[in-house]
Amino acid sequence: MATSFKTLTANDVVSTRNLLHESIPITGTIISGTYGTYPNGTNIKNFAHGMFQSVYDYPVLSSSANHIFDLTCGYAATSSLSSSASTQNAKKINLYNELAQVLVGFDENGNVRRFDRDGDLTGGRKLNECIFINFTRLLMKDEVKKGSFALTLGCARGVPLAMTGTVVVRDSDGEDSYKVNSPAGEYGILYMSNSAGLATPGVTAAPGSFPCGLLYYQAGIAVLTASVFGSLLSASAQPLFDPYGATLTDQLCRNTLVTASISGTADAFRHRIANIQFNNTTELNSTVYFCRANHNEFNYSSNPTYLSSSRLVFKNNSQDNPVSYVTAIGLYSPDNELMAVAKLSEPLKKDPTNEFTLRVRLDY
Numbered sequence: 001m002a003t004s005f006k007t008l009t010a011n012d013v014v015s016t017r018n019l020l021h022e023s024i025p026i027t028g029t030i031i032s033g034t035y036g037t038y039p040n041g042t043n044i045k046n047f048a049h050g051m052f053q054s055v056y057d058y059p060v061l062s063s064s065a066n067h068i069f070d071l072t073c074g075y076a077a078t079s080s081l082s083s084s085a086s087t088q089n090a091k092k093i094n095l096y097n098e099l100a101q102v103l104v105g106f107d108e109n110g111n112v113r114r115f116d117r118d119g120d121l122t123g124g125r126k127l128n129e130c131i132f133i134n135f136t137r138l139l140m141k142d143e144v145k146k147g148s149f150a151l152t153l154g155c156a157r158g159v160p161l162a163m164t165g166t167v168v169v170r171d172s173d174g175e176d177s178y179k180v181n182s183p184a185g186e187y188g189i190l191y192m193s194n195s196a197g198l199a200t201p202g203v204t205a206a207p208g209s210f211p212c213g214l215l216y217y218q219a220g221i222a223v224l225t226a227s228v229f230g231s232l233l234s235a236s237a238q239p240l241f242d243p244y245g246a247t248l249t250d251q252l253c254r255n256t257l258v259t260a261s262i263s264g265t266a267d268a269f270r271h272r273i274a275n276i277q278f279n280n281t282t283e284l285n286s287t288v289y290f291c292r293a294n295h296n297e298f299n300y301s302s303n304p305t306y307l308s309s310s311r312l313v314f315k316n317n318s319q320d321n322p323v324s325y326v327t328a329i330g331l332y333s334p335d336n337e338l339m340a341v342a343k344l345s346e347p348l349k350k351d352p353t354n355e356f357t358l359r360v361r362l363d364y
Contacts, residue, residue, distance in 0.1 A: 005332060006297065008289060018284045021148075024139050026068060026276040028163075030057050044270075046263045051091060052134075053266035070134040071266035073226075073257070074099070076114050079128040086258045095262070099132060103216055103223070105183045115223055117211050119179040119189055127213065129226040129257065131269055133276075140220040145279035146188060147173040149215055152274040153228065163274055167192045169228065171215050178217065185218035192228060226257065289360040291329050295352050299324050323351045329360055 027033070032041065042059035052072035058065040074096030075081050082093060097112050104113040104121070115127035135144070149171045154163035171188040172178075178188040190213035213224040256268055299322045325347035331340040342360045350356075 005336065006291075008291070012290045012292070014288045014290075016286045016288065018286065019145075020282040020284055021145050021279045022141070022282070023279050024277070026139075028274045030068075031055060031273050031276075032271040044267075050088060050262055051095060053263050053270075055270065066138055067136050068139055069136060071132070071270060072134070072262055073129075073131045073265045073269070074262075075129040075257070076100075076126070078114075081129060081258055083258070087261055091262065095132075096130065099130075099221070099223070103182055103184045103187070103214075103219060103221065115214060117189075117225070119181070119187070119214065121181060127223065127225045130213075131224045131226060131265070133222040133224070135220040135222075137220070139280060140278075141280040141282045143185075143217045143281045143283075144215065144220060145281050146178055146186075146217060147171060148277075148279040149188075149190070149222070150275070150277045151190075151222070151224075152276075154272040154274055155228075163272075166274060167228065169212060169224070182216065184216050184221075187214050187216040187219075189213075190215050190222070190224070285364055287362045287364075289331065289362075291358045291360055293326070293350060293355055293358070295355045297355075298326065298350055299352055301325075321351045321353065323349065326350050326358075329358055331360065331362075 030043075042061075043056040043065070045054040045056065045060045047054075052070045054070050055068055056065040057068050072095055074092045074094075076096055077093050083089060086092070100115060101112045104115055107113055113121060115130060117125045117127055149169075151169040153167050153169065155165050155167055169190050169192045171190055178186045180186055189211050192210055192212045212228040213222060215222050256265060260268070301324045327344055327347045329342045329344075330338050331342070333339050340360075340362065342358075344358075348356065
């Protein structure tokens with residue numbers, strides 16, 4: 001340790017912020033293939049409360065299993081599906097309200113806002129019947145990278161033939177296209193097109209321009225309207241839902257959302273996922289300290305081996321320059337309390353004939 005301290009000024013300290021990204025591919029094989037065979041799978045965990053379903057990448061009881069996301073569904077109390085005769089009706093309404101108040105917030109009268117298709121919250125179409133995908137922090141880290149999300153869904157009737165007609169759901173590529181009027185942070189609108197990137201039957205909007213949900217980047221939650229299953233590749237196929245989300249037109253799917261449990265709906269949706277792809281984001285904040293040792297500084301050491309009989313062991317005679325070897329840098333608080341130590345890969349020789357600047361970086 002050096003025999004004196006040196007105060008760092010504002011010119012010696014700089015803070016930086018870097019975003020690190022990792023590609024996360026979640027294939028249908030993981031979700032509903034090898035371990036997730038329909039209707040149940042060894043990598044699926046359902047709970048007694050029946051509020052959501054957890055999906056793992058390996059069998060749940062395996063020590064290698066990683067929790068990757070949760071699936072649930074819900075609808076607004078004003079939805080045409082809301083009825084005392086509906087299975088788990090109260091839970092589905094409560095789930096919708098719980099997620100809405102966290103992700104959308106409350107209006108000026110204290111009422112929970114409903115999910116808004118275009119995100120302006122001032123009116124327009126609402127997402128009344130929704131499926132929620134909640135990604136774990138293990139996958140998304142600090143947030144989902146904007147413009148990287150892609151979800152491929154099989155929309156043909158029946159689970160065995162589901163992948164014969166697919167749609168791709170994406171968020172916008174523009175960094176400035178996201179919304180900031182959510183209490184949960186930034187979010188973007190999800191748009192869909194069929195697997196060939198063409199306009200979907202019955203939808204007059206341009207390919208990839210039909211809004212079908214919302215993606216909350218920091219929360220890691222994708223909100224999909226149930227009407228996403230109205231976009232089939234075959235124009236002759238009967239749509240599962242009204243493409244414009246006004247009403248649910250297919251009785252079979254209406255029965256699924258009304259009569260099936262939340263876990264049952266999650267099973268049906270999970271086996272229509274062909275692929276999920278996105279990049280996660282890790283925010284790395286760094287503080288860089290430039291520790292400058294001038295020619296007349298830190299040429300001595302307080303190490304006991306530096307002296308022998310009160311004489312510097314590195315000097316052959318009294319006229320030689322003092323010499324020290326820098327092996328570590330200590331960062332101290334204003335109260336002279338040691339806060340951090342940076343070790344050098346090899347000792348640096350320091351004497352009055354040289355000077356150097358050591359760059360110390362703290363990541364957090």
